[in-house]
Amino acid sequence: MAKAERHPLSSLSHYLPDNTLEDVLSFINRYKVQLTITRARKSVLGDYRNAHGTENHRISVNGNLNKYSFLITLLHELAHLVTYETYRHRVQPHGREWKDSYAAILRVFLEKQVFPGDIAMELHRSLHNLGASSCSEPGLMRVLKNYDNDSIGLSLVEDLKPGEWFVTRDNKVYIMEKKIRTRYLCTAYPSKKQYLFNGLYEIKILEQHPEFP
Structure with missing residues (x-):
C-alpha cells in the first residue's frame, strides 16, 4: 500500500x-x-x-x-x-x-x-x-x-511502427505487432507471450534487438 x-x-x-x-x-x-x-x-x-x-x-x-x-x-x-x-x-x-x-x-x-x-x-x-x-x-x-x-527520452506505444522493439519502465522487452481497435498487440521477448497495450503507455524505443530464437 x-x-x-x-x-x-x-x-x-x-x-x-x-x-x-x-x-x-x-x-x-x-x-x-x-x-x-x-x-x-x-x-x-x-x-x-x-x-x-x-x-x-x-x-x-x-x-x-x-x-x-x-x-x-x-x-x-x-x-x-x-x-x-x-x-x-x-x-x-x-x-x-x-x-x-x-x-x-x-x-x-x-x-x-x-x-x-x-x-x-x-x-x-x-x-x-x-x-x-x-x-x-x-x-x-x-x-x-x-x-x-521522468518522461524525457520516452515515447508512447502509439508512436511505434509494427516490428519495432521497445522496453518498458520495468525493463521488459517487447516487439509491437499491430493495432487492434484502440489497443496495440505486442509480443514479449523471450517468452513470446502477447499483451495488449494502451497507446499512451510510456516506453523507450530500441534501435535494434535480436530476433526470437
Missing part, C-alpha cells in the same frame, strides 16, 4: 502550479479537508473519502505527478467533495452532478490562466464531456505527459 504523508498546507506550493495555492487552500479550508500526498499508485492518481463521525473529508493525491496533473487530480477529488456536500450518496459517483461540480471548479483556474496553452486547450475541449478518471481524456493525457520530468 502506498505510504501517505501529511504535509503542512504551506508546502503545497511545491506540488502546485504558480498562482494556484491561494485558491486551493480556500477550498481545503472551507471544507476542512484532510489532504495527504502519497507515493505513486498504479491504480489511482487520487482518492476521496467523505466526512463521517469525527472524521473530516479526506483527499489523497499521488506526489509523483507533475504540477498540472497534481492540480487537475486534486480538483477532480474536490468535485467529489462538493457533490457529496449537496447530494450525499443519492447520485452516481461520476454522474451529471459530479461533472457539473468539476467543470465549475476547473473554470475557476482556467479563467486565471494557470495552465499552459496546450493543457488549457484540452481542458476547454473536454469541459462538455468530462471523463470519470482524472486526466483521463487521451488528448489531455498526451499534453500532460510533456510536463513529466
Whole structure:
C-alpha cells in the first residue's frame, strides 16, 4: 500500500502550479479537508473519502505527478467533495452532478490562466464531456505527459511502427505487432507471450534487438 504523508498546507506550493495555492487552500479550508500526498499508485492518481463521525473529508493525491496533473487530480477529488456536500450518496459517483461540480471548479483556474496553452486547450475541449478518471481524456493525457520530468527520452506505444522493439519502465522487452481497435498487440521477448497495450503507455524505443530464437 502506498505510504501517505501529511504535509503542512504551506508546502503545497511545491506540488502546485504558480498562482494556484491561494485558491486551493480556500477550498481545503472551507471544507476542512484532510489532504495527504502519497507515493505513486498504479491504480489511482487520487482518492476521496467523505466526512463521517469525527472524521473530516479526506483527499489523497499521488506526489509523483507533475504540477498540472497534481492540480487537475486534486480538483477532480474536490468535485467529489462538493457533490457529496449537496447530494450525499443519492447520485452516481461520476454522474451529471459530479461533472457539473468539476467543470465549475476547473473554470475557476482556467479563467486565471494557470495552465499552459496546450493543457488549457484540452481542458476547454473536454469541459462538455468530462471523463470519470482524472486526466483521463487521451488528448489531455498526451499534453500532460510533456510536463513529466521522468518522461524525457520516452515515447508512447502509439508512436511505434509494427516490428519495432521497445522496453518498458520495468525493463521488459517487447516487439509491437499491430493495432487492434484502440489497443496495440505486442509480443514479449523471450517468452513470446502477447499483451495488449494502451497507446499512451510510456516506453523507450530500441534501435535494434535480436530476433526470437
